[in-house]
Amino acid sequence: xSIFEIVMxxxxxxxxxxxxxxxxRSRTNAGKSLFFLGVVFLGYVSGILHKIxxxxxxxxxxxILNGIxxxxxILLYFRNRRLDQLGG
Numbered sequence: 001x002s003i004f005e006i007v008m009x010x011x012x013x014x015x016x017x018x019x020x021x022x023x024x025r026s027r028t029n030a031g032k033s034l035f036f037l038g039v040v041f042l043g044y045v046s047g048i049l050h051k052i053x054x055x056x057x058x059x060x061x062x063x064i065l066n067g068i069x070x071x072x073x074i075l076l077y078f079r080n081r082r083l084d085q086l087g088g
Contacts, residue, residue, distance in 0.1 A: 001057040009062035016069035023076040034077055037042050041070045 023032065044067035052062040 001059050005059055006062065009059065009066060013062060013069065014029060014065045016066060016073065019073055020069060021077065023073055023080060027080055029077060029080045029084055032073075032077055032080070037074050037077060040076060041067060042071060071086070 044063050045065040048060060048067065051063060053059065
């Protein structure tokens with residue numbers, strides 16, 4: 001377990017609640033990229049798998065929490081895409 005890994009995950013994780021709120025409230029995908037969200041989600045999944053197979057420790061919880069938030073933003077992306085198609 002590395003303090004630097006923990007700090008990185010906490011810092012990245014602190015941004016996701018704001019992104020989720022913005023996605024939920026704006027009801028549009030303006031400024032969002034599904035590709036970007038997918039790449040970030042893949043990164044967290046890779047971190048989780050690394051922790052499971054090579055370096056198990058409690059930091060996996062931060063990877064899981066961040067991954068859940070990114071997945072939530074992906075779900076909101078699809079909701080907002082539907083709303084954009086319906087005209088708001």
